Amino acid sequence: MAGSGRRPEHRGPPELFYDEAEARKYTQNSRVVEIQAQMSERAVELLGLPEDRACLLLDVGCGSGLSGDYISEEGHYWIGMDISPAMLDVALEREVEGDLLLADVGHGIPFRPGMFDGCISISAVQWLCNADKKSHSPPKRLYRFFSTLYTALARGSRAVLQLYPENSEQLELITAQAMRAGFTGGMVVDYPNSAKAKKFFLCLFVGTSGTLPKGLGTECANEEPHQAKFTNERTRFRNVKGKSVKKSRDWILEKKERRRRQGKEVRADTKYTGRKRRPRF
Amino acid sequence: MKLLTHNLLSSHVPGLRPGGGFPLRIELGHPSELPPEPVPDYEGDEEFLRRVHHVLLEVEVLEGSLQCPDSGRRFPISKGVPNMLLTEEEA
Numbered sequence: 001m002a003g004s005g006r007r008p009e010h011r012g013p014p015e016l017f018y019d020e021a022e023a024r025k026y027t028q029n030s031r032v033v034e035i036q037a038q039m040s041e042r043a044v045e046l047l048g049l050p051e052d053r054a055c056l057l058l059d060v061g062c063g064s065g066l067s068g069d070y071i072s073e074e075g076h077y078w079i080g081m082d083i084s085p086a087m088l089d090v091a092l093e094r095e096v097e098g099d100l101l102l103a104d105v106g107h108g109i110p111f112r113p114g115m116f117d118g119c120i121s122i123s124a125v126q127w128l129c130n131a132d133k134k135s136h137s138p139p140k141r142l143y144r145f146f147s148t149l150y151t152a153l154a155r156g157s158r159a160v161l162q163l164y165p166e167n168s169e170q171l172e173l174i175t176a177q178a179m180r181a182g183f184t185g186g187m188v189v190d191y192p193n194s195a196k197a198k199k200f201f202l203c204l205f206v207g208t209s210g211t212l213p214k215g216l217g218t219e220c221a222n223e224e225p226h227q228a229k230f231t232n233e234r235t236r237f238r239n240v241k242g243k244s245v246k247k248s249r250d251w252i253l254e255k256k257e258r259r260r261r262q263g264k265e266v267r268a269d270t271k272y273t274g275r276k277r278r279p280r281f
Numbered sequence: 282m283k284l285l286t287h288n289l290l291s292s293h294v295p296g297l298r299p300g301g302g303f304p305l306r307i308e309l310g311h312p313s314e315l316p317p318e319p320v321p322d323y324e325g326d327e328e329f330l331r332r333v334h335h336v337l338l339e340v341e342v343l344e345g346s347l348q349c350p351d352s353g354r355r356f357p358i359s360k361g362v363p364n365m366l367l368t369e370e371e372a
Contacts, residue, residue, distance in 0.1 A: 079286055081365075088362055099286040103365035107372045108293035110365050112303055115289045135369045144372075148293060 007166060013132035018063070018084035027064040027090050036122055039199060040070035043120040043160040046188065046203055046213055049076070055117035058152065060105055060161070061124020063087040065096035071120070072097040079116075081105055106141030108148040115152055119159040125202070126163045129170050139177060146181035146204075155207040159183070162201050174202065184209045191217035193261040217263065249274030282361050285337045290363070292349040292356075294371050305347035305356065 008017050018026070026032055049055050055076045059068050062080025064087050071078045078098035082088055088100050103110065106128050128145060129138050149159060165171040175187065183204035191197035192215065203212055252274040256266045292302030347356040347363060354371075357364050 079289070083366075089360075092360060092362070099283050100362045101365050102362050104367070104372075107365075107367045108295075110291055110293035110302075111289050112291050133369065 007164075009127055009130050009166070013083075013130075014127045015083045015085070018087045020086045020089070023064060023084065023086040023090045026087075027066065027094070033066060036066040037070055039122050039162050040067040040120065042190065042199070042216075043067075043122060043162055043201060044071065044074060044076075046160045046201055047118045047120065047158050048210075048213075049118060056115070058109070058111075058116045058119040058149075059098065060119060060121035060149075061127070062091065062098070062100065063124075065091035065094055065098065065100075067120060067122045068096050068098045069094075081109075105145045105149075106136070108144050109152045110148075111152040113151045114154045116157065117154055118157050119149060119153060119161075121159075121161040121163070123162060123164060125161045125174065126165060126170065129166070129173065139173060142174060142177035143180060146178045146183065150181045150183060150206060153206045157206050158185070158210075159204040159206070160201055161204070162199060165200060171200070178202065178204055182206075186212050188213055189215045191215070191262075193217070194263075197262075282342045282358060282363055283338055284340055284342070287342065287347070288337075290347065292352065292354065293365070294349070294352060294354060294367060297349075297351050301351040302349055305349055307342060307345060308348055308355075309342065309345040 008014075011017055047057075057071055057076055057078045059071065059078050059080040062068050062078075062082050063084070065080065068078050068080050068091070079101065080091070080096075080098050081101045081103045082091075083102070083104050085102060088102055091100055101110075105124075125145075128142050130136075131138055153159060163174070165174065171187070178185075183206065185202075185204040188201040188203050190199045190201070194217070197217070201215075253269060256269065256273075260266050287305065287307060290303075290305055292305065294302065341361050342358055343361045345358050347358065348354070349356075
């Protein structure tokens with residue numbers, strides 16, 4: 001993908017980043033499609049919708065409709081909002097079921113009160129944290145987004161927003177504005193110990209104060225509470241530990257520990273671990 | 282844009298009166314054939330319900346605009362997608 005390893009949010013506003021070429025590339029990338037489907041599934045799961053009826057959902061930052069397709073598959077209706085005309089064009093080409101709006105959610109959610117049974121957003125909300133224009137104030141835009149979203153949602157419903165926060169300050173800013181707008185709830189983190197698999201879902205409740213669902217992959221975290229690690233890059237950590245000399249016993253032990261934390265199967269550490277082998281080995 | 286979506290939309294320009302900005306008036310390039318007032322006791326009328334379902338979920342507005350009843354501000358619709366982007370002064 002464009003600018004691999006760096007955050008797309010640093011390269012400019014979303015309506016320019018997701019131009020025609022990028023929109024096409026994004027939607028055709030099988031890895032992107034798969035990840036978006038997985039995250040959409042998890043987000044809809046976290047919504048806790050009633051099982052017996054079709055619901056009307058709002059998809060914030062719907063893009064080319066990858067997440068919307070999953071909502072339709074589950075038998076629900078949706079209305080999507082996105083700021084990139086190119087992405088919406090791709091959605092129209094793909095003949096998605098939901099209705100689309102060209103809009104900037106930082107300006108507010110243009111719906112009457114209590115219209116939606118739920119809201120999801122996949123990989124979009126962090127774009128609100130960047131001031132792409134001189135007049136932008138990210139906290140103001142975030143508050144406008146959350147307060148109008150709160151109004152547009154029905155009582156007892158939820159908003160589940162998957163996002164890629166750049167650092168803990170961003171996370172705090174987003175959460176604070178959401179709470180100011182009247183939401184309860186908090187952050188659900190799946191696979192907190194895996195750099196690649198870790199995903200953040202901001203789970204917000206309207207009206208009721210429900211219990212926050214548990215993040216996946218947290219059962220093995222039985223030691224002290226972990227600090228959520230943030231990175232300037234969206235995917236892998238690069239120089240996390242400052243390099244132990246490669247292939248030394250320490251490096252091997254660290255690597256095995258890392259893999260254990262990710263839940264992978266690792267042989268036990270013994271006196272033979274990292275032992276110097278005979279030259280013929 | 283389906284008419285059901287239109288029923289839910291309201292103008293999000295700040296500073297309107299409470300409950301304002303709704304309903305947005307649909308302006309098409311040509312006269313439409315929307316049904317008149319509902320007859321009393323419409324819940325039992327199958328034919329009417331079928332037509333309402335058709336109008337709400339199967340008729341789409343492709344080109345035209347939505348006009349705010351309070352400010353007169355127009356939101357254009359193109360290829361079925363309403364453009365709700367506000368200028369920086371409005372927001």
